Amino acid sequence: QNLAFPMYLMQYSQFKAAGKLIMHEEARARGLLRGFDSVQDIHEATKQRCIIFISHEWIGQVEPDFDSQHFHCICSSIEALQEKIAQAHDVNNEGAGLEAPYNGSSQWWRRMQTQDPNISWATPETSMHTDILPRASKSSCHKASDKSDGNSKDADTWLWIGCTSVPQRMTTLRQLSTHSLFIYAGLSTYFLILTPPVKNLITGQSFNLETYLLQGLCRLECWARFSQSVDNAFVVLGSAKDFQFKKVHYEPSVFQNCMAIFTANFADEQEKKKLVDTTVALYWQMLQRRNSPDSQLQTAFAHIQASKDVYFPRSYFGDLIEIAEELAQCADDVAVQVTPPSECGGCKNRGAI
Numbered sequence: 001q002n003l004a005f006p007m008y009l010m011q012y013s014q015f016k017a018a019g020k021l022i023m024h025e026e027a028r029a030r031g032l033l034r035g036f037d038s039v040q041d042i043h044e045a046t047k048q049r050c051i052i053f054i055s056h057e058w059i060g061q062v063e064p065d066f067d068s069q070h071f072h073c074i075c076s077s078i079e080a081l082q083e084k085i086a087q088a089h090d091v092n093n094e095g096a097g098l099e100a101p102y103n104g105s106s107q108w109w110r111r112m113q114t115q116d117p118n119i120s121w122a123t124p125e126t127s128m129h130t131d132i133l134p135r136a137s138k139s140s141c142h143k144a145s146d147k148s149d150g151n152s153k154d155a156d157t158w159l160w161i162g163c164t165s166v167p168q169r170m171t172t173l174r175q176l177s178t179h180s181l182f183i184y185a186g187l188s189t190y191f192l193i194l195t196p197p198v199k200n201l202i203t204g205q206s207f208n209l210e211t212y213l214l215q216g217l218c219r220l221e222c223w224a225r226f227s228q229s230v231d232n233a234f235v236v237l238g239s240a241k242d243f244q245f246k247k248v249h250y251e252p253s254v255f256q257n258c259m260a261i262f263t264a265n266f267a268d269e270q271e272k273k274k275l276v277d278t279t280v281a282l283y284w285q286m287l288q289r290r291n292s293p294d295s296q297l298q299t300a301f302a303h304i305q306a307s308k309d310v311y312f313p314r315s316y317f318g319d320l321i322e323i324a325e326e327l328a329q330c331a332d333d334v335a336v337q338v339t340p341p342s343e344c345g346g347c348k349n350r351g352a353i
Contacts, residue, residue: 186228
């Protein structure tokens with residue numbers, strides 16, 4: 001697996017200090033992005049840092065986040081994630097933790113209601129503690145005791161979010177980034193689907209989980225994650241003040257809808273043609289794991305097999321899906337009997353391979 005475009009991440013401390021979602025070009029000009037050029041680089045990064053993939057629907061016409069409603073919910077969600085992981089690690093709290101739905105407000109929201117508005121969000125009083133996140137090194141797993149140490153905790157948490165991590169002005173670069181989505185999402189430590197019920201007061205349009213699941217790019221991001229793993233993937237519902245935070249297993253609508261990319265909404269229908277290669281790559285990932293004991297993956301795979309024409313319209317895909325399936329079968333045969341792919345029965349007859 002190789003990246004078609006670097007994975008650009010933003011430190012959580014800098015994200016909070018920005019006070020809103022910002023576009024890729026602005027973040028790059030301000031030196032707020034860190035690029036990882038290879039899969040190995042990302043693997044190494046997850047050993048030292050927590051990477052959180054944020055998937056959300058744009059709620060503005062030309063900006064991703066009207067009135068910073070999603071920004072506030074992201075901050076609350078990250079702290080709710082912290083609280084849930086703390087519960088999971090608490091030996092005196094058996095049965096709770098990551099598997100159970102979370103209801104309530106985060107420490108971040110409660111602090112924001114009482115703190116001086118002039119205090120920076122990157123101070124120790126408002127920083128998140130990544131020492132309770134898994135896959136972090138011992139050097140980043142000690143309690144914050146002073147200002148610099150508190151800030152280092154935020155610096156060990158990195159965010160991927162579309163408007164900031166993906167180039168917005170150059171279509172070619174945006175497309176290259178889309179081709180690597182399954183790697184970005186699959187290798188992230190956590191995957192958060194952010195769907196609080198919010199309203200754009202200018203357009204009067206409301207947004208929630210239902211509208212999120214209608215969007216093609218939102219479905220694509222979900223499938224990019226689920227083609228790799230459903231572990232550590234969560235849905236955020238409700239407002240920043242009072243919200244639900246639960247594993248995707250508790251929201252079956254996400255699995256039922258996320259793979260039907262070509263029946264989803266796109267601002268430009270021509271975008272669907274550009275996603276054919278990416279979709280085939282995602283399906284290939286599922287084919288490689290089709291014998292996995294993961295029940296969610298098996299359910300998703302069964303959905304696809306039952307309605308292939310819906311998921312892969314022949315007007316877009318031609319016989320690409322059949323070719324992918326035959327190649328996957330060849331790979332299985334090679335693994336079992338070391339048969340050269342060129343001699344595999346079904347594949348050698350296809351000139352397109």
